[in-house]
Each structure stands twice: as C-alpha cells, then as structure tokens.
Amino acid sequence: MPIKEELEKEVKEEGGGKDELEALDALEKEAAEYNKDAEIDRILKAFKLDAYAVLDLQPGVPESEIKVCYRKKSLLIHPDKTDNPRAPDAFDRLKKAQTELMDEKQRARLDESIADARMLLIRERKLTVDSEEVKNPDKEFKEAWRRKTVEVLVDNEHRRRKQLKAQMQEEGREQKKADEETEVRKRKREHEVAWEQTREGRIGSWRDFQQKGKEGGGEKKKKKMKVLG
Structure with missing residues (x-):
C-alpha cells in the first residue's frame, strides 16, 4: 500500500478530521516539489x-531504458508541472541529452570518449584490462573514470571548436574571394552596359565631326580656285 494511503488510513482510524487530511496532502505536495527541485538541481549540475550523466544513466544501457528514463524525468520536471524558474533550462538539457543518446552517431562518439577515458585511467594507474580493479571497479575507480571522461570530453570539444573555427575562417576566405570576383564581374558588366549605352552618342559625334570636316574642306577648295583680278 502506498505511503499516502497508509497515513490516511491511520489518520481516519485515530479519528482525525479534515484538517489533518489537508495537512497530509500539503505535506505530500511539498515532498513532491522537493523531489522536482532536487532533480532539476541534479540535471543542471x-x-x-x-x-549519460544528464539522464543519470550508465553507459551502454539499451534504448528502451533511455526512453523510459527520459519519460519519467521529463514528466517530473516539466515546466508546466512545477513553479521552479530553472525548470525550462533543466527540461531543455534533459531533452538534448535524450536526443543525443537516441542518435546512433552521436552516441557512438560519446561511447568512444568514455572508452578512451577508461583506457587513459588504466594506463595512468599502470593496470591492465584484466586487473581486478578494472574488472570489478569500486566507487573510487568509477568516480575517477567519470572525472577522466570529463577531461576527454572537454578536450574533444576544444578540438572540435578549433576545427570549426578554422573551417569557418577558410570558408570566410573563400567567400571573400568569391565576393571579390563577383564584384569584378559586376563592374565589368556595368562598364560594358555604360559603353553600349553611349555607343550611339559616340557614333553621332563622330559623324558630326566628319560632316563638319567635309564642309570645311569644300570651302577651302573653292577659295583656292578663285582668280585674283
């Protein structure tokens, strides 16, 4: 029998009234809110x-367990179910973690990082995969493994961001070059259009010049043929 039902039964058997039952309900709600706040705090930390850490799961769990875990926790901390102002952030982080673990490639990368952390820890402690400490890890080894996993993930994230920055810089240089080439072609087209638009004017000016030249030449010729008396 659930704890609440047991307490309600005891209150009724002892002749408790409405006030005691209401107090019991308030106590249960307070406990529920405490659980929500505690889970929100855990997720954000x-x-x-x-x-895996966000969902509080062990690496390698099946997808079915991931789905069940996410469903329970999302219902517990859903922003519509609590007044905790940090609930939206915790819910978003929980959703992102579930999405990552349900993605085969992303989960494989995370599993690889966790495995790398384990091997680094084994080497640092001069152990082997057959060592008892590794085959049956105690709490201290698991905590050390978790810390080493954080180091590996941080290092991988730094490398990823560095590569992304280099890629963006390269893309920026290529884009700048493409923009410059586009600008050159644009200016060339504008020059060609302007040249074509003034073509008739240039031809007309040249014709006028030739016509005036002919007229001027004819007058000079007539003057030379004039006989002086």
Missing part, C-alpha cells in the same frame, strides 16, 4: 557534454 551534471556535466552537459555527458548525456
């Missing part, structure tokens, strides 16, 4: 690059 979890290392956000580790989707």
Whole structure:
C-alpha cells in the first residue's frame, strides 16, 4: 500500500478530521516539489557534454531504458508541472541529452570518449584490462573514470571548436574571394552596359565631326580656285 494511503488510513482510524487530511496532502505536495527541485538541481549540475550523466544513466544501457528514463524525468520536471524558474533550462538539457543518446552517431562518439577515458585511467594507474580493479571497479575507480571522461570530453570539444573555427575562417576566405570576383564581374558588366549605352552618342559625334570636316574642306577648295583680278 502506498505511503499516502497508509497515513490516511491511520489518520481516519485515530479519528482525525479534515484538517489533518489537508495537512497530509500539503505535506505530500511539498515532498513532491522537493523531489522536482532536487532533480532539476541534479540535471543542471551534471556535466552537459555527458548525456549519460544528464539522464543519470550508465553507459551502454539499451534504448528502451533511455526512453523510459527520459519519460519519467521529463514528466517530473516539466515546466508546466512545477513553479521552479530553472525548470525550462533543466527540461531543455534533459531533452538534448535524450536526443543525443537516441542518435546512433552521436552516441557512438560519446561511447568512444568514455572508452578512451577508461583506457587513459588504466594506463595512468599502470593496470591492465584484466586487473581486478578494472574488472570489478569500486566507487573510487568509477568516480575517477567519470572525472577522466570529463577531461576527454572537454578536450574533444576544444578540438572540435578549433576545427570549426578554422573551417569557418577558410570558408570566410573563400567567400571573400568569391565576393571579390563577383564584384569584378559586376563592374565589368556595368562598364560594358555604360559603353553600349553611349555607343550611339559616340557614333553621332563622330559623324558630326566628319560632316563638319567635309564642309570645311569644300570651302577651302573653292577659295583656292578663285582668280585674283
């Protein structure tokens, strides 16, 4: 029997009234809000690059467990179900973690990082995969593994951002070059259009010049043929 029902039964058996039942309901709501606040706090404190940590799951769990876990936690901390102002941020982070783990490629990259962290820890401690400490890890080893996973994920994220920055810079240079080439072609077209638009004017001016030249030449010729008396 659920705890609430047991308490309600005890209150009724002891002759408790409406006030005591209402107090019991208020206590239950307070406990529920405490659980919501605690889960919201846990999610926001979890290392956000580790989707398993955000969902509070162990690496390698099946997809069905991921779905069940997400469904329970999302219902618990949904912004519509609590007045906690940090609920939206926690809910978004929870959703992002679930999406990442449900994506085969993203989950594979995360699993690879976690495996790399384990191997680094084994080497640092001069152990082997057959060492008892590795085969049956205690709480201390698991915590050290988690810390090493954080280091690996941070390092991978730094490299990813560096590569992205270099890629964006290269794309920026290529875009700048393309823009410059486009501008050159644009100016060339504008020059050709302007040249074509003034073509008739230039031809007309040349014709006028030739016509005036002919007229001037005829007058000079007539003057030379004039006989002086």
